Ligand SMILES: Nc1ncnc2c1ncn2[C@@H]1O[C@H](COP(=O)(O)OP(=O)(O)O)[C@@H](O)[C@H]1O
């Protein structure tokens with residue numbers, strides 16, 4: 737099986753600053769991979785290169801086996817990639833149900849033949865109910881998204897990505913600004929989606945409890961480069977990683 741994502745030698749400079757310097761990454765389908773590193777390490781820039789928001793100076797990107805290095809963001813979405821949480825993608829003035837409906841319809845489309853539209857509507861309605869169930873949003877389906885709690889709005893964003901057919905989610909700090917309770921609901925949701933929807937997850941996260949609770953592999957970036965890559969056990973034991981965080985301990989992780 738082709739990996740969901742492969743990057744080789746990605747490099748991006750801003751003036752004289754090498755924000756991302758020769759970064760390679762391999763993310764198999766169905767896996768959960770975290771990118772961590774101190775502020776300014778180049779994590780967000782790396783995600784921009786992967787999503788197509790920025791073009792690399794050097795290096796290449798493949799999505800599900802197809803080369804995507806020169807593809808714009810929309811074309812990468814069609815290959816199954818979705819980037820959530822950077823810019824809010826939800827329509828705050830519409831209900832949860834309406835938001836998801838728009839995304840589902842954008843993907844599937846209603847038939848141009850009126851006598852087939854009823855069938856399409858039934859399909860869309862069934863899929864919508866399934867999604868509301870899966871996202872735990874059934875009770876909030878008719879609330880305006882703009883009036884929901886921050887955590888729920890982010891869940892709606894994940895729902896939009898799923899509706900649009902995402903197979904690989906890039907999440908830049910998915911739990912930023914969330915309460916503890918919202919954080920753990922989001923972690924649970926991501927775990928469920930990964931299992932039930934066979935999603936591949938690549939995420940940047942500062943909360944080490946989330947990182948070590950969710951990721952199967954971790955890439956550590958420092959000054960634009962990959963400092964270490966491996967399982968949570970290997971990363972937690974890596975001295976260079978500890979040093980990059982200037983001796984910060986990795987909280988919530990008790991070792992193998
Ligand atoms: N658009 C930009 N123009 C100039 N410098 C940038 C730009 N975006 C990021 N940088 C710089 O690149 C480095 C990496 O930033 P970033 O990718 O945001 O790191 P991280 O997400 O790991 O905190 C930082 O030194 C940052 O100041």
Ligand SMILES: [Mg+2]
Pocket residue numbers: 779780781
């Ligand atoms: Mg960042």
